[in-house]
Amino acid sequence: MPQNLFVYSEKKPKSFSMSVLTLVSTKNGQPTKGGLEAASYGVALSKQLNSEAVAVVSGDLQDGSSLGDTGIGRILKFPSPLTDSGQWAKLAEHAAKLVGATAVVTSHDHFGKAIAPRVAVRLGAGMVSGVTQLPQENAVEKNVFSGKASAQVEVTAPIAVYSVTPNAFGVRSEGGTAQIETIEVEVGQAKEHITSFEPASADGQVPLPEAELVVSAGRGLKGPENWGIVEELARALGATTACSRPVSDIGWRPHHEHVGQTGITIRPNLYIAAGISGAIQHLAGVNQSKTIVVINTDPEAPFFKAADYGIVGDAFEVLPKLTAAVKALD
Amino acid sequence: MKFLVCISQAPDTTSRIAFTNGDSEFDSNGVQYIVNPYDEWYALVRAIELKEANGGSVTTITVGDANCDPIIRKALAIGADDAFRIDAKPTDALQVARLIADHAEKNGYDVVLCGKETIDHNGAIVPAMIAEMLDCGFVANATHLEVTGTTAKLKREAAGGEETIELECPFVLSAAKGMAEQRIPNMRGIMSARTKPLQVEQAEAPAQTRVQRFALPPEKGACHMIDAENAAELVRLLREEAKVI
Ligand SMILES: Cc1cc2nc3c(=O)[nH]c(=O)nc-3n(C[C@H](O)[C@H](O)[C@H](O)COP(=O)(O)OP(=O)(O)OC[C@H]3O[C@@H](n4cnc5c(N)ncnc54)[C@H](O)[C@@H]3O)c2cc1C
Numbered sequence: 001m002p003q004n005l006f007v008y009s010e011k012k013p014k015s016f017s018m019s020v021l022t023l024v025s026t027k028n029g030q031p032t033k034g035g036l037e038a039a040s041y042g043v044a045l046s047k048q049l050n051s052e053a054v055a056v057v058s059g060d061l062q063d064g065s066s067l068g069d070t071g072i073g074r075i076l077k078f079p080s081p082l083t084d085s086g087q088w089a090k091l092a093e094h095a096a097k098l099v100g101a102t103a104v105v106t107s108h109d110h111f112g113k114a115i116a117p118r119v120a121v122r123l124g125a126g127m128v129s130g131v132t133q134l135p136q137e138n139a140v141e142k143n144v145f146s147g148k149a150s151a152q153v154e155v156t157a158p159i160a161v162y163s164v165t166p167n168a169f170g171v172r173s174e175g176g177t178a179q180i181e182t183i184e185v186e187v188g189q190a191k192e193h194i195t196s197f198e199p200a201s202a203d204g205q206v207p208l209p210e211a212e213l214v215v216s217a218g219r220g221l222k223g224p225e226n227w228g229i230v231e232e233l234a235r236a237l238g239a240t241t242a243c244s245r246p247v248s249d250i251g252w253r254p255h256h257e258h259v260g261q262t263g264i265t266i267r268p269n270l271y272i273a274a275g276i277s278g279a280i281q282h283l284a285g286v287n288q289s290k291t292i293v294v295i296n297t298d299p300e301a302p303f304f305k306a307a308d309y310g311i312v313g314d315a316f317e318v319l320p321k322l323t324a325a326v327k328a329l330d
Numbered sequence: 331m332k333f334l335v336c337i338s339q340a341p342d343t344t345s346r347i348a349f350t351n352g353d354s355e356f357d358s359n360g361v362q363y364i365v366n367p368y369d370e371w372y373a374l375v376r377a378i379e380l381k382e383a384n385g386g387s388v389t390t391i392t393v394g395d396a397n398c399d400p401i402i403r404k405a406l407a408i409g410a411d412d413a414f415r416i417d418a419k420p421t422d423a424l425q426v427a428r429l430i431a432d433h434a435e436k437n438g439y440d441v442v443l444c445g446k447e448t449i450d451h452n453g454a455i456v457p458a459m460i461a462e463m464l465d466c467g468f469v470a471n472a473t474h475l476e477v478t479g480t481t482a483k484l485k486r487e488a489a490g491g492e493e494t495i496e497l498e499c500p501f502v503l504s505a506a507k508g509m510a511e512q513r514i515p516n517m518r519g520i521m522s523a524r525t526k527p528l529q530v531e532q533a534e535a536p537a538q539t540r541v542q543r544f545a546l547p548p549e550k551g552a553c554h555m556i557d558a559e560n561a562a563e564l565v566r567l568l569r570e571e572a573k574v575i
């Protein structure tokens with residue numbers, strides 16, 4: 001295939017001369033939640049810049065209606081599914097040039113972390129990762145020092161690349177519909193080959209980085225055999241389970257549940273911590289949660305200082321009571 | 331096999347976070363610096379393990395001023411063979427990536443290992459930028475790495491599970507928990523680190539972003555305490571006051 005060959009459907013070009021391009025990841029034919037959050041951010045940014053909101057997807061997308069609902073008017077779709085970060089970056093670069101993008105937006109998750117920096121290099125753009133709000137007065141806010149501070153970062157290049165922190169901006173409904181156009185570009189050979197996928201949680205929990213409700217426990221639970229009361233509360237709430245680092249280090253819980261400075265950083269609406277002392281390295285991964293509940297036998301536990309609601313008590317008694325109270329909700 | 335490990339310095343995880351100069355700079359007064367944990371515990375140790383198993387060399391590279399030398403010596407004490415420091419005060423990921431990629435291109439490495447992010451900037455940008463500049467494959471947040479001949483097998487956390495990925499050398503990865511276990515340098519390592527080569531190079535590259543100012547998060551209001559006997563009250567508050575369930 002010749003280089004730089006674009007093929008589109010016969011749709012009329014729009015009147016905007018500039019645009020905000022969102023790179024949207026898909027799974028099983030649908031945009032991911034991170035993709036929809038990024039699209040919502042891209043739409044809001046395009047309004048701020050008075051430009052067009054465009055999304056680019058690779059061939060896996062089957063239904064563009066949820067993307068259209070975020071206010072994306074135009075979807076550029078590459079015919080075949082891409083998973084290679086280098087190929088995706090070439091697609092994104094061509095799409096950005098095609099629509100005259102002054103900003104490129106994506107999700108700050110495993111998709112965006114592999115692709116967005118590559119796109120920034122290809123476009124000579126300035127990149128800010130993990131943004132939490134729209135830019136204001138030439139600067140955009142992001143969290144730094146593992147959530148212990150924030151920074152206002154200015155992009156000094158003509159094009160900006162932003163990756164949006166999961167669960168910070170949310171999915172917004174604008175009730176629109178999107179037109180899908182085919183875009184063909186030469187993306188070269190794939191170098192990264194995915195040979196297998198193992199689902200982490202058999203019980204259908206939402207993956208931790210995306211979870212809105214999280215129930216977490218630490219060494220205070222005393223042994224892996226006691227996790228039933230944690231899982232029951234999580235199940236009653238529809239929450240995902242997490243744990244402190246020592247708990248995963250000694251093998252009571254799987255590694256992918258470890259949150260904190262050296263584990264996963266999360267930002268759920270609700271974080272319930274039982275039997276966790278609240279060490280600074282643990283807080284670094286969870287202190288951006290909207291509401292924090294702490295259950296600890298020790299009234300002096302440092303975690304209470306970071307909590308919105310606290311119960312001084314024994315997790316073995318309090319957790320089952322909470323489960324019962326949640327089940328009693330309508 | 332030649333491994334290049336990108337080592338950044340970071341404030342100790344318990345450091346007091348404060349800013350100076352009109353909140354435009356991190357206040358490093360009294361701050362203890364460490365090797366960025368992901369770079370040390372996971373990227374560096376895994377490279378050393380693979381070298382020990384299959385032969386080859388482990389080189390570290392740091393973009394930073396002479397204040398970084400102690401953490402570079404620590405990496406040498408853990409088992410790296412030699413080190414490069416690009417003498418610059420980095421202000422932006424693109425700049426760091428350019429300086430590292432230029433070095434890597436000149437010297438030719440089979441695998442470039444980074445940490446998944448620095449714990450001060452929380453960027454997670456530099457590794458993929460290096461990969462793009464070197465036009466090679468990349469795996470973010472890798473939890474596992476095996477290399478056989480010139481073919482590597484990696485695992486990474488992806489939405490809802492773990493993916494296995496194969497790629498050919500050369501490639502770049504960013505390392506997350508699971509890839510290796512932390513190593514404490516022994517006396518022999520510490521002694522030999524003093525005489526291992528640490529070469530300082532001068533180079534420059536442009537930045538495309540600038541931090542205008544930092545801010546500390548607003549103080550959290552007092553924690554609302556609820557009696558242990560009255561757990562149902564907490565559930566009511568979560569629904570009616572916090573509106574999160
Ligand atoms: C560089 C570095 C990085 C680190 N990264 C992380 C990280 O990413 N994540 C992380 O979590 N940690 C991390 N740590 C470890 C951290 O410092 C703490 O050691 C760890 O978080 C403590 O885990 P914990 O709260 O489960 O255990 P503990 O500190 O032992 O606390 C257990 C708590 O349970 C309470 N308790 C006991 N019995 C009960 C009961 N019946 N009911 C209710 N409460 C009870 C106790 O009062 C206590 O507060 C890191 C440390 C370092 C040095």
Ligand SMILES: Nc1ncnc2c1ncn2[C@@H]1O[C@H](COP(=O)(O)O)[C@@H](O)[C@H]1O
Pocket residue numbers: 336337338339366368369391392393394420423426443444445446447448451452453454455456457
């Ligand atoms: N100044 C630096 N010198 C060497 N490596 C760095 C530097 N900054 C970042 N890195 C590497 O890039 C990774 C991610 O950094 P960041 O994109 O800043 O979060 C780190 O874990 C390091 O491996």
